[in-house]
Amino acid sequence: MASPFGQNALKKAPIPKPTNPTLAPTVSQTLRTPGLSKISFRLGSVEVTGMQFSQVAQAVDSGRIKCWTVDEFESQGTDELPDGRLVESRYGIQSNAMLFSRADYGKKPGEDQTIVHESVHAAFDLMVPAKKTMTTLSIEDEAAAVLAAAFYIRLCGKQEHGFKLGGGGEAEALELVDQAVRDPGVFNVVNGKFFFTPEETQALRYAVSMSRNYKKFIDKTDGLPTDRTGAVYTYNGVPVCGKKGCK
């Protein structure tokens, strides 16, 4: 979930502490919300389970996954944040950091949903063994993150706070979750885990692909057909660091 452009991102900030001492506890606490552990679904080749959220919470507590503000992130000079872009949140695969627009992010209504979304990406990165990589289809990865946030709202009894207006599949995700909660019998559920079919997630995937440009289209700059439907994320794991370095 990245969004608009702003000027704050241009100014340089001091060298960051390992993790932001305000953000990290907020993220950790959000990921320990009762009810979150009940999330369990598969969407295409990606899977989201409640256990992943506690694993991310632990990694945030130990500083293995960092939480930074945009300004702290900028001073790293790494990762793929485009120049001048101010994001509300994102997960940095290279930096192993969850990035938020403010140090008190997560305190305003609905921002907890975004923390859940980003933690899905962080969880996938955590799953990768040392020195290995794992690729996911971006469309499935993002759809799963949006769907997890929708499950969070319903399973944890949270208010929507404009979630449906997200425009990146949020409305479709919430509709799917509402069906799943209301009538789980029509879905393929094994041991509490929803195995969503391509048909069931079609509307969600379509909205995700349109909002994030994972689609076939004619490129306006060169007039040629362009296919981004196979876009992937490549996770490279989160090192464990100690006094003797990282591995």
Ligand SMILES: [Zn+2]
């Ligand atoms: Zn995302």
